[in-house]
Amino acid sequence: MSKKVLVLGEISNQKLRNVSFEAIGAARTIARDGEVLAVLLGNSVQAFADELIHYGADRVITVEHENLKHYTSDGYSQALLEIIDGENPEGIVFAHTALGKDLAPRIASKIDSGLVSDVTDIEVDGDNILFTRPIYSGKAFEKKIITDGISFVTIRPNNITAFEKSEARTGEIVPKQIEINNLRTIIKDIIQKKSEGVDLSEAKIVVAGGRGVKSKEGFDKLYEFADVLGAAVGASRGACDAGYCDYSLQIGQTGKVVTPDLYIAVGISGAIQHLAGMSNSKKIVAINKDADSNIFNVADYGIVGDLFEVLPKLTEEIRKIKVGV
Numbered sequence: 001m002s003k004k005v006l007v008l009g010e011i012s013n014q015k016l017r018n019v020s021f022e023a024i025g026a027a028r029t030i031a032r033d034g035e036v037l038a039v040l041l042g043n044s045v046q047a048f049a050d051e052l053i054h055y056g057a058d059r060v061i062t063v064e065h066e067n068l069k070h071y072t073s074d075g076y077s078q079a080l081l082e083i084i085d086g087e088n089p090e091g092i093v094f095a096h097t098a099l100g101k102d103l104a105p106r107i108a109s110k111i112d113s114g115l116v117s118d119v120t121d122i123e124v125d126g127d128n129i130l131f132t133r134p135i136y137s138g139k140a141f142e143k144k145i146i147t148d149g150i151s152f153v154t155i156r157p158n159n160i161t162a163f164e165k166s167e168a169r170t171g172e173i174v175p176k177q178i179e180i181n182n183l184r185t186i187i188k189d190i191i192q193k194k195s196e197g198v199d200l201s202e203a204k205i206v207v208a209g210g211r212g213v214k215s216k217e218g219f220d221k222l223y224e225f226a227d228v229l230g231a232a233v234g235a236s237r238g239a240c241d242a243g244y245c246d247y248s249l250q251i252g253q254t255g256k257v258v259t260p261d262l263y264i265a266v267g268i269s270g271a272i273q274h275l276a277g278m279s280n281s282k283k284i285v286a287i288n289k290d291a292d293s294n295i296f297n298v299a300d301y302g303i304v305g306d307l308f309e310v311l312p313k314l315t316e317e318i319r320k321i322k323v324g325v
């Protein structure tokens with residue numbers, strides 16, 4: 001049965017997040033031959049609407065308002081609930097990002113809907129759509145079918161294939177006026193930390209350091225290595241607790257969950273709480289001086305050795321390959 005599926009587009013640092021294109025891909029599967037309706041909220045979002053159409057949206061509703069300049073759950077839910085009320089979508093897809101994790105349960109409860117969160121795969125099985133999601137901190141997966149009501153899901157970044165981009169694809173862009181009031185929080189400004197380069201949760205390659213990296217200076221070497229690879233830098237909680245890097249880099253059960261194409265664990269032992277955040281990465285490489293370290297049980301490739309000897313050599317070799325020397 002074809003459905004109308006609503007997708008929320010997310011803009012970060014003046015760019016649509018990649019996961020928004022993946023969300024359109026997910027919505028196209030759920031919609032079958034139905035309509036994919038994307039929504040953009042903000043105070044200057046019109047310019048991004050075409051790109052959503054190029055990635056597969058049939059129609060884009062844009063809502064611009066000063067009170068939507070920064071994300072607040074009050075402002076976003078007010079706008080979205082009015083759109084949902086008018087459009088009656090049979091499916092809704094958000095990204096499983098900080099924003100999506102905050103907003104989706106709130107919207108689901110307001111519209112009296114269930115929610116399948118953190119979906120990593122979507123399959124069509126006859127009349128059913130199967131949603132796969134990790135459970136028990138990634139140690140198992142469950143498949144869910146939504147039998148009634150709205151198919152409301154959040155998708156984990158880097159797992160669902162985005163719909164093929166075509167600049168020739170056309171669609172309708174509909175600016176909509178919605179009065180956004182009753183905000184309980186007014187965000188005046190967001191002061192961003194110095195950029196740490198590639199966004200960790202969407203990075204295709206992650207280089208993560210653990211307590212074995214031993215110092216902030218050790219992390220500088222890791223940044224150098226990440227830089228030649230075009231990778232984002234992450235960390236174990238051990239490294240964060242030791243003060244070698246910021247907690248925003250923490251990967252694991254109580255940190256970020258990442259699923260890059262390549263995860264390189266450097267001086268990380270592979271505690272279960274760390275594995276919860278990275279074990280679903282497509283390829284895992286571990287560098288550790290202890291051959292019995294648990295990280296080697298999940299690694300596809302392992303280097304047993306002192307990271308302070310291995311990292312400079314790897315950095316140099318990759319640099320040579322990149323410059324073609």
Ligand SMILES: Cc1cc2nc3c(=O)[nH]c(=O)nc-3n(C[C@H](O)[C@H](O)[C@H](O)COP(=O)(O)OP(=O)(O)OC[C@H]3O[C@@H](n4cnc5c(N)ncnc54)[C@H](O)[C@@H]3O)c2cc1C
Pocket residue numbers: 209210211212213235236237238239250251252253254255256266267268269270271272273274277287288289290293305306307308
């Ligand atoms: C409730 C709870 C939640 C938690 N959440 C998280 C979480 O989200 N993320 C997380 O990561 N942890 C989490 N932890 C902590 C987790 O249990 C581990 O303590 C932590 O992951 C260990 O970090 P580590 O691997 O860097 O350090 P260690 O376990 O100390 O391992 C360091 C590794 O470096 C290797 N090494 C040392 N020197 C070198 C060298 N010169 N060259 C190569 N290798 C070297 C060692 O062989 C060792 O394997 C949590 C714990 C609890 C209780």
